[in-house]
Amino acid sequence: MGKAMSMVARKANRFNVENRAHRVLEREKPTPAPKYESNLRDMERTLELDPNFVDKLNTKDASLDTRLKDVYVTSKDQFIQRVLQRQETDRPLPLERTTPDDFEYGYMEPTKTSSGHCTLRQAMQFINDHQIAPEEWTAMKIADQYKLKEAHVANILYYFKTFNIYIPDQKYKDKLLTQTKQKLIQENPSTE
Template identity: 65%
Template structure:
């Protein structure tokens, strides 16, 4: 019911809007907006101080007009090159507006790695090397190659693994389904 009432109210408000707007615009003087109580009190105080304030505001002040005629504004067009002011040789603005390429692991890898630390790329490399050939890539060899502690390398190899692709046998799926259906039939026959 509320939606119907709001639609009716909107149509009533929009009815004959153009003619009403023209009637308001054709009036000689627009109706002034209502004044706040504090504004009315301020105007009354100003009139108490100077009763002829309204007359002064409506009349042209000749002295003020003469002084205004003596004021001249001169301007000299100078082109200010803001780009030249902004350029700092230590911080030049970028010349390319292309978005930078995303890094492989989501962040820029450091160029220099401190001993006892490794980058994500190096960690992924020695984890996959160890998974592919654990006899060749032992934790002692990885620790010596990457200058890491053996204990840290052992923890990394224990808790982190690279993804393996597992492709199941099509026949295995059928065997599992047939075995589970046999077990289901046997359990129903026992009941």
Template identity: 50%
Template sequence: MGKVLSIVVRQANLYNVENRAQKVISQAKPQPAPTFESNLKDLDRVLKKHPDLIQELNVKNKALDDKLKVVFVTSTDSEHEPLRAQDTEKALPSDRTTTDDFEFGHLEPLKVAKGHCTLRQAIKFISDHHSSEAEWTTSKIAKEYNIKESVIRNILSYFKTFELHVPDEKLEKRKLLLKIPNKTDSIK
């Protein structure tokens, strides 16, 4: 069916092609796209200063034409150099291993500006604070990392490290499957 359809479409496209081509050729040349208003203002300004500019551009300048005839370019090379030099003696790289990715997806800076911290430092003080809030207070973290205490307070309130929460009933089912005795079973 596809071949029959393509033949029909081709015949429809070729139908009356000469008359359609003559109709397009006999039409007037298409009008150029309108120019911007700023370009029209510039053109008017230039034409006011030099009214003969369009005539000068349409006439061949004999002096420039004569100078162009004097200029000649000659090649001094006897052989043409290829566009891409192929060095067969060039050594290929001996180490073809890929580089390891960075731990957090980007290269950490060696120096950290005052009032800033790296992702590694932020994760460390967030986890330290959540593990022991009494020891790692916001003021202690702010002094250690040279960051404003309000910024540390915001970081600690809005960002947390991942924690694994297993519901008790799933934990019980898993213990039964693994046959791990409960703490209460060992007391009896």
């Protein structure tokens, strides 16, 4: 029902639109919009300063009219020319078509660091050094070498560790496999 009502309302609004538009256009002068009080006060001030202000507004200024007639606006489509210029250039194609290598830690490391800061590579290095020889690489020595606060270095060494690779002995691995196989056989003798 809503669609039918909107269609009827649209037809009623559009009925005789052309004739109504012609009637509005044939009127002598449209009624001006009401003015705000502040606009009326501004107009009164300008009339006090220049009593011929209204006459100036209603008369045609010949000098302004001639200047307006001398102004010509021309436009040219620059986009097509730019596309043609791009196609006509004799620049050589790039010779190296390989993608650049990724950085070791996923970002480019800075070459210089300010005091109180260290790079990820330096942090990994002193964490690893401390993990290998904690008596030699103490938090105080690392803080002096990298110009860091000792409390920060102590926290880094406490909370962060490098991964250790653990490679089990092959004999021990074989022994574990035989033991588990024997247990399985003992638990389920019917599977043999």
